[in-house]
Amino acid sequence: MNRTVVIKKCMEYKLEEIVHHLESSLEMLGGLDRFVGPKEKVLIKVNCLFPSEPEKAVITHPVFLQAVIRVLKRNTRDIIVGDSPGFGNFAASNKTGYKKVAAEEGVKLVDFAEDGEIRNENGISYKSFKVTNYVNTVDKVINLPKLKTHGLMYMTLAVKNMLGTVAGTGKPSYHMRAGRDKLLFARMLVDLYMAKPPALNILDGIIGMEGNGPGGGEPVNTGVIVMSENGFALDYVVPQIVGINPDRVYTNIVYKKNILKGIAMDVEIKGEKIADVLYTGFKPVADADESGKQMKKGFVFGFIYKVIMDLITPKQIYLKAPCTACLSCVKACPVDALVYDKKKKRIICDYDKCIRCFICQEICPEKAIVIREPFLGKLMNKKK
Numbered sequence: 163m164n165r166t167v168v169i170k171k172c173m174e175y176k177l178e179e180i181v182h183h184l185e186s187s188l189e190m191l192g193g194l195d196r197f198v199g200p201k202e203k204v205l206i207k208v209n210c211l212f213p214s215e216p217e218k219a220v221i222t223h224p225v226f227l228q229a230v231i232r233v234l235k236r237n238t239r240d241i242i243v244g245d246s247p248g249f250g251n252f253a254a255s256n257k258t259g260y261k262k263v264a265a266e267e268g269v270k271l272v273d274f275a276e277d278g279e280i281r282n283e284n285g286i287s288y289k290s291f292k293v294t295n296y297v298n299t300v301d302k303v304i305n306l307p308k309l310k311t312h313g314l315m316y317m318t319l320a321v322k323n324m325l326g327t328v329a330g331t332g333k334p335s336y337h338m339r340a341g342r343d344k345l346l347f348a349r350m351l352v353d354l355y356m357a358k359p360p361a362l363n364i365l366d367g368i369i370g371m372e373g374n375g376p377g378g379g380e381p382v383n384t385g386v387i388v389m390s391e392n393g394f395a396l397d398y399v400v401p402q403i404v405g406i407n408p409d410r411v412y413t414n415i416v417y418k419k420n421i422l423k424g425i426a427m428d429v430e431i432k433g434e435k436i437a438d439v440l441y442t443g444f445k446p447v448a449d450a451d452e453s454g455k456q457m458k459k460g461f462v463f464g465f466i467y468k469v470i471m472d473l474i475t476p477k478q479i480y481l482k483a484p485c486t487a488c489l490s491c492v493k494a495c496p497v498d499a500l501v502y503d504k505k506k507k508r509i510i511c512d513y514d515k516c517i518r519c520f521i522c523q524e525i526c527p528e529k530a531i532v533i534r535e536p537f538l539g540k541l542m543n544k545k546k
């Protein structure tokens with residue numbers, strides 16, 4: 163896979179300006195025809211973690227989507243746009259602005275169902291995935307990730323965004339299989355991405371999200387559009403644009419170790435230099451495991467293992483005040499660890515059941531779930 167990454171500086175969601183940047187980026191990568199041929203069927207996979215207003219930076223911005231559609235229409239009008247949010251209806255939502263874009267551009271919005279399968283015989287840990295069958299019926303998938311922090315994977319970029327092709331109830335079950343093991347979950351994401359790599363990845367980093375991402379962080383004007391046919395190359399470059407070591411992103415750790423066999427990623431950057439678009443002061447997500455090294459289960463068992471893990475593993479805390487009792491977290495939890503206590507008017511978590519997948523934190527629309535790192539975890543990380 164070509165490892166060229168094009169960076170463009172773009173501070174605002176102005177349609178014509180974004181179209182211009184996309185076209186010149188495509189020229190640097192050899193032209194649109196390399197990625198989408200005339201009249202090919204295309205699925206655009208946005209990041210719609212849950213239907214949300216564009217200014218909150220939870221979702222790929224609708225103007226960004228519209229610009230991508232305009233550019234693709236030079237070659238094809240057979241375009242669908244889809245995702246499978248953690249909760250809510252993708253195609254029917256009025257919050258996102260996608261309906262207006264779809265109407266203006268004459269494209270269809272689709273909610274994914276778990277009706278297809280893709281395989282990766284060379285997968286590191288996972289060989290097959292239940293996904294939306296759209297990935298099998300279209301000619302090309304175009305991936306539109308959003309620049310955001312992520313409670314579990316440190317950042318969500320191109321590789322993580324393809325988890326959205328796993329529809330509805332499928333996502334929690336993959337989380338459950340990986341449990342608290344971040345590296346196993348990252349291996350699953352790498353295997354999934356490689357099972358059916360998108361033809362092109364175009365990151366919406368005009369307004370990104372820092373802090374308590376991917377659903378409850380703060381929007382920040384990171385001011386970039388980043389394009390590459392190689393999601394791993396893109397994911398290696400983007401953290402550097404916001405001053406983060408790319409080796410802290412779990413999917414990057416796995417890719418480097420298992421696919422590149424320890425050799426550092428070698429990318430060619432075109433367009434702007436990283437130094438010229440560098441965003442300083444970006445707040446990362448709380449994380450107990452900065453190097454990606456995790457304690458292995460092998461040397462401690464049962465009770466001792468659990469006590470130690472509780473002392474060092476980040477934990478999600480449920481704030482009372484912002485919670486509106488929407489119960490999205492309760493419904494999404496893959497192990498039924500959450501209940502809403504009507505008397506106390508708050509969410510109660512059974513931490514013995516909880517596998518720390520952080521799906522609840524991902525999808526809470528009220529920023530009522532925050533990740534806290536235990537004192538011992540912080541101490542251990544300082545020593546690393």
Ligand code: SF4
Nearest residue numbers: 485486488489491526
């Ligand atoms: S914590 Fe968030 S997702 Fe859960 S019920 Fe409260 S507002 Fe809803």
Ligand code: SF4
Nearest residue numbers: 495516517519520522
């Ligand atoms: S309580 Fe939250 S972090 Fe724990 S298993 Fe359920 S969804 Fe995952």
